[in-house]
Amino acid sequence: MTLTKFFLEGQPVDRYIDTLLLEMKMRLEQTPVDHVETIFVGGGTPTTLTPNQLDKLCRGIRELLPYDEATGEFSFEANPGDLSIEKLAVMHQHGVNRLSMGVQSFNQDLLKKIGRIHTVADVYQSVDNAHAVGFENISIDLIFSLPGQTEADFKDTLTKALALDLPHYSAYSLIVEPKTIFYNLMQKGKLILPGQDAEANMYGYLMDTMAAHGRNQYEISNFCKPGYESRHNITYWANEQYYGFGAGAHGFLGDVRYANAGPLKKYMTPLENGQLPTFQTKELALQEHIEEEMFLGLRRVQGVSVSHFKEKFGQNMFDIYHEPIARFVAKGLMAHEDGFVKLTRQGRFLGNVVFRDFLFERE
Numbered sequence: 001m002t003l004t005k006f007f008l009e010g011q012p013v014d015r016y017i018d019t020l021l022l023e024m025k026m027r028l029e030q031t032p033v034d035h036v037e038t039i040f041v042g043g044g045t046p047t048t049l050t051p052n053q054l055d056k057l058c059r060g061i062r063e064l065l066p067y068d069e070a071t072g073e074f075s076f077e078a079n080p081g082d083l084s085i086e087k088l089a090v091m092h093q094h095g096v097n098r099l100s101m102g103v104q105s106f107n108q109d110l111l112k113k114i115g116r117i118h119t120v121a122d123v124y125q126s127v128d129n130a131h132a133v134g135f136e137n138i139s140i141d142l143i144f145s146l147p148g149q150t151e152a153d154f155k156d157t158l159t160k161a162l163a164l165d166l167p168h169y170s171a172y173s174l175i176v177e178p179k180t181i182f183y184n185l186m187q188k189g190k191l192i193l194p195g196q197d198a199e200a201n202m203y204g205y206l207m208d209t210m211a212a213h214g215r216n217q218y219e220i221s222n223f224c225k226p227g228y229e230s231r232h233n234i235t236y237w238a239n240e241q242y243y244g245f246g247a248g249a250h251g252f253l254g255d256v257r258y259a260n261a262g263p264l265k266k267y268m269t270p271l272e273n274g275q276l277p278t279f280q281t282k283e284l285a286l287q288e289h290i291e292e293e294m295f296l297g298l299r300r301v302q303g304v305s306v307s308h309f310k311e312k313f314g315q316n317m318f319d320i321y322h323e324p325i326a327r328f329v330a331k332g333l334m335a336h337e338d339g340f341v342k343l344t345r346q347g348r349f350l351g352n353v354v355f356r357d358f359l360f361e362r363e
Helices: 013-030 051-064 085-093 108-113 120-133 151-163 181-187 196-212 231-237 264-272 286-297 306-313 317-330 345-349 351-356
Strands: 002-005 038-042 073-078 098-104 138-144 168-173 216-219 222-224 243-245 250-253 256-260 278-283 334-337 340-343
Touching (some): 013 243, 038 051, 051 085, 286 306, 340 345, 345 351
Parallel strands (some): 002 243
Antiparallel strands (some): 168 222
């Protein structure tokens, strides 16, 4: 699979596309692969490219990657408001078959508050345009527990989102990261968040409502009609390998996780000098592989396969994790059913608390 990241505003976009395609060529020569099952173009604002730039990018991707359009998943992240008929037609022509739009909310005031530049009208227009071009597999991202958001407001957003009758929805609670504007406002007491009880109520309503509308929950934050699971994300949660191309991208090949330089100049310069833009690599020890298998796999509703764990690591999961599994099963947060260890519905509310207990102690 492939992950491509974009950070484009005010940047030399044409030069960036050239170096991005060069990186793809160099990495594939260094670590060849017979085929890729998914391509995901995202991590920023790829749909702010012009139609000609999109054509150049998509054409290059299809020429370089051994991807089967008949069986693969080719996704683009998109900003509502960026999706003109012309741009969508270019992507569709090159085999893009899945769109993921960052909608976040159907409340215009909240969109302004969190710094989104699209309007609610843009969302409807973008969905209409995508359908007109021939896209069926469309997903939208929502965020709950936003500053000033009420439970009633989130219910209204969910009602409007489901009225679009899309096959896939993602919904995440707001995470306030350090060194962000929201974090600084929160530290000063100027950011009023709904609180843990309201957040839990929103999440519970989300799970119930998605189920009532035939969207199965297959991961903590993801819901879809049967057959529309994001194959890109499933690869990640299954702790499988993937290439990462582009400025700030991360990849996982063999036992090595790597990160590319983030600022465009630091990304492009080594490539133009015939070198890969990798600035950080980490070879994972067995314990780290096992940790990732658990805390990524437990995000999936089906959980982690006990037999696959044994096959992959040559160890019994219960020999390693007997104590935390038994403790969380007793608390009703985990279950061992049908050969899988997984979170219960109650456990999904406290996933981050559970995940911490599957990390090994560091000296």
